[in-house]
Amino acid sequence: MVASRWLASSPLARPIPPDEIEDSRLLRGLVQGLVTLGICSVVVAAAGVTAASWWNLLAIPLSAVGAVFSWQRRRDRNIAIKFFIAIGMLMALAAFFARLVEEPGDTRIVLAELLVQLQVLHSFDLPRRKDLGYSMMIGLILLGVAATISQTLAFAPLLVLFLAVAIPVLGLDYQSRLGLGSTTWAGGKLRPTLGRLAALLALVVGLGLLIFLFLPRLPGYQIQSFPVSSVIDTPGDFSGEDILNSAYRNNQGDDGEGFGEGAGTIQSQGKATGPGVVDTVSYYGFNQRMNQNLRGTMTPQVVMRVRSQAPGFWRVLAFDTYTGQGWDISRNDDTQTLQRSRFSAQTFLPIDPTLARHREVVQTYTLVSELPNLIPVMYQAKELYFPTREVAIDAEGSLRSPVILQEGMTYSAVSRVPYRDRTQLRAAGTKYPPGIRSHYLQVPEEILEPVRAKTEELLATSPTPLTDNYEKALYLTQALKQRYTIQPELPFFNPDQDLVESFLFGTEGGYPDHFSTVLTIMLRSIDIPARLVAGFGEGDFNPFTGFYVVRNTDAYAITEVYFPQHGWFGFDPIPGHELIPPSLKENEAFSLVRRFWNWLAGWLPSPLVGLVDGLITLLSDGIASLVRSFNALLNLGWIGIMLGIALATALGFVAWLVFLGLRRGWRYRQLRQLPPTERLYQQMLTWFAHQGLGKTPAETPIEYGQRLYQQTKTQSAQAANEITHAYVRWRYGGEPQNLDYLGKKLKTIRQSSRSRQLLTRR
Structure with a gap:
């Protein structure tokens, strides 16, 4: 129961x-x-x-x-x-x-x-x-x-x-x-x-x-768990010295020495030295030895998608030794193997301390096509979330994987990206550490003097004297863009022919990567440490997905210049590219609006694009100036906060006055388009509305005129009644009216109201 x-x-x-x-x-x-x-x-x-x-x-x-x-x-x-x-x-x-x-x-x-x-x-x-x-x-x-x-x-x-x-x-x-x-x-x-x-x-x-x-794209709170693929088992003898790039047919140079493995699935005609043809898919610059005597073009193909808090140059590999027709990594065996935690995908990377102000930027990379075992990241990466148990970093700060980067692989990185402060870099000086001088000032003896003379000749064309290394690097970068041309049909170099010498004194141009090689050697010739860096440009930004779509044809080489206590900064001398590679900007909260406009501008006429672009630039510069001003005030403590509040109040008052002026101008424009009788009637309604005696939608003009007798002076009510009856006779009867007489009546209404306000104040 x-x-x-x-x-x-x-x-x-x-x-x-x-x-x-x-x-x-x-x-x-x-x-x-x-x-x-x-x-x-x-x-x-x-x-x-x-x-x-x-x-x-x-x-x-x-x-x-x-x-x-x-x-x-x-x-x-x-x-x-x-x-x-x-x-x-x-x-x-x-x-x-x-x-x-x-x-x-x-x-x-x-x-x-x-x-x-x-x-x-x-x-x-x-x-x-x-x-x-x-x-x-x-x-x-x-x-x-x-x-x-x-x-x-x-x-x-x-x-x-x-x-x-x-x-x-x-x-x-x-x-x-x-x-x-x-x-x-x-x-x-x-x-x-x-x-x-x-x-x-x-x-x-x-x-x-x-x-x-x-929606503003603010950095926000940085979570410390980022997308990364599942763990990939790798061989236990990984040293980080081998580079697996299918752009080279084999790993043997002309002298029989190994210069990076060509273990990819695509058999190409490229080789480590001498004339050859570039691979149609893989970029030739991702190898221990970069042979710039290869000719041909690649077929565009998407290789990866990148989600990043800021645009950047996805850095892959750096070179320190110029060979006459390309580049080599002299310290390829000087690599450090790093192991990640057994309980986390996080790997901490060694970075060089600098005085430059920086911001941490999170990036997530998803491979769409196969890439060499070199890991693209923004400079300088401080944390890596990668699917292998270990990775390697070489003497140039480039990251290497134990395996080829396969299609579908996902990894993330956190980079400490420095701001490019022109004032600080100009004052960086020339006190270089011994290691910088010994590796990044190398120029072949046979071309040193003519290249130095040509470099000084170009610098002498500056309208103002150039006294610091940063301005010299900028000027030389711009000079190469303006004075030399890209030559797709460039012939092969002879075995005893030097690329830089031929570029400056013979062909007066070359392949895009040749510009970066020439800039690097010219800077070295005047004792400015520089190196060649290969990587990917930012690619095409999709404003709807938030990803940078990067293709194999986005791969190219730039020049990195060293500034004491501030580190390495890139310069891009390739014609058609921006002078400064994609880098961190001061204010990027509304960067998506700019990128969306750049995408839309391709479909609009040039005059309209120029007008809107100027307005956007003016507005963004104004917002950036305001943000910098408020940041400076906040640094002053309570005094700065009070000044900021006062400034914000003043700006708000000015904006209110501008709004009133625009509204009055718009109202005046609308009145000018009305017939004269209706214009006088609308002006009368506007005047009484400002006095708190506005007409309701339910009232007819005659009813409104009768109500004014009860709420205002008899003189004003009588004048308003005459204007109202004149408007009704014109509107519904088509009778012409005495506009001069009605104008005097409107003036009477205004004067009567003003005199009443003065009496009220007294």
Whole structure:
């Protein structure tokens, strides 16, 4: 008896309350559509980005079967089904934790697959409206996970479809909460038209894009767990000396010595020395020896996508020794192997201390095509989150992997990027450490004097004397851009021919990378330490995905110049490139607006682009100046804060005055376009509105004129009544009016009101 009473009071024995059962087939079907879109979005977003099984698509038919089953048994207790669902969820959770232990790193896909599994199990028991709400939230979470993974616009159509389905789902859910039932929706009383739904969808999408575009990109709080692929097993004899680049046919130079392995899958015609043809896919500069006697072009191909807090030059490899027709790394065997923690993907990298002000910039790289075992990062990387247990760093600060960077690999880096302060770099001096002088001033003896003479000749053309190394480097960089040309049909060099000498005194130009080689040697010839650095430009920024799309043709070489106590800074002498490589700027909170405008400017006429570009530059410079001013005031303490508040108040007052002036000017322009009689009438209405006696929309002009007799002086009310009657006769009868007489009446109203204000003040 007691047992039967306990069973009767048990939650499992109670029937589901009838008012909570959801009977709407349309709502259930649309919720299932949201879940389906969430599952599809994860699969589509992860394709080519990270490891995700296509078996996840099986969850779509399985969850649909579960939805049909739960519809048929929505009024049953389903005790056995709930028991098996609980067991299945525990198994899915156990598998989830097992995968976390086996595959530490990027857990987003693992979490998304757990949610997919839970949703399939949950779909077999959906009797109530709140159970459907759980499914809606799982679909939204899956969409959010997919958004963090997506790197292309292939995710955008699914996002729009999800929004299109979610709008009617919210309407149906609200209708169900009100207890209106499904018949009301079917009958059309609450059903919005297709046009209204499309308009609402367009409004939401438009507002979302505007908010995304103008939202400030602030550095914010830096989390210390970044995307990285699962651990890759590597050989135990990794030393970091070998470079695996398929751009070179083999690892043998003309003299028989090894200069980097060509272990890639593409067999090319390039070689470490002598004439040759560049590979069509792999960049020739990522090797221990860079042979600049190769000719040809590469076929454009996307190699990686980069998400970074700031644009930059994705640095790969640096060279210190000039060979006459290319570059070599003299200390290739001077590498340091670094191991990461067994419990984290984080590897700490050694960096050189500097006096330069800096900011930490987080970057995440996803490989779309195979790259050599050289790790692109922004200079200087201080932390690396890489899928191998160990990496190597060479004497030039370049990072090397034990394996070739395979398609689909993801890794992250945190770089301490210095600000480029021109004033500080000009005052850096010339006290170079011995190691800098011994490695970065090397120039072949046979070309030293003619190159130095040519360099001094170019510097002498400056309109003002150049006294510091930074200005000399800038001027030489600009001089090479302006005085020499890119020559795609450049012939091969002879064995005894020097690249720099031929460039300056013979061909007067060359391949793009030749410009950086010439600049490096010219700087060295006047005792300015420099080195050649190969890497990738920032690529094409996609404002909708937030990724820099980098191609193999974005790879090129620049010159890095050393400034004592401040470190290395890049200069780009290649014609068509910016003088300064992509680097950290002072204010980048609204940088996306600028990048979006650069993308849009390609479709607009040049005069309009110039006008808008000037306005944007003026506005951004003004905002930057204000930010710098307020930062300087904050550094003064409480006095600075008070001055800042006073300045902000003054600026607000000036902005208010400008607004009033613009509004008055706009009103005056509108009045000038009206007929004379109506203009006088509108001026009268505006004047009385400023006195607090405005006309209400419900009043006719005659009624308003009669009311003024009760609220203002008789003289003003009489003049207003005459103007009102004149306006009515003109407006509805077409009678011409005495404009001079009406103008005097308007003047009477103004004078009467002013005299009343003076009496009131006294």
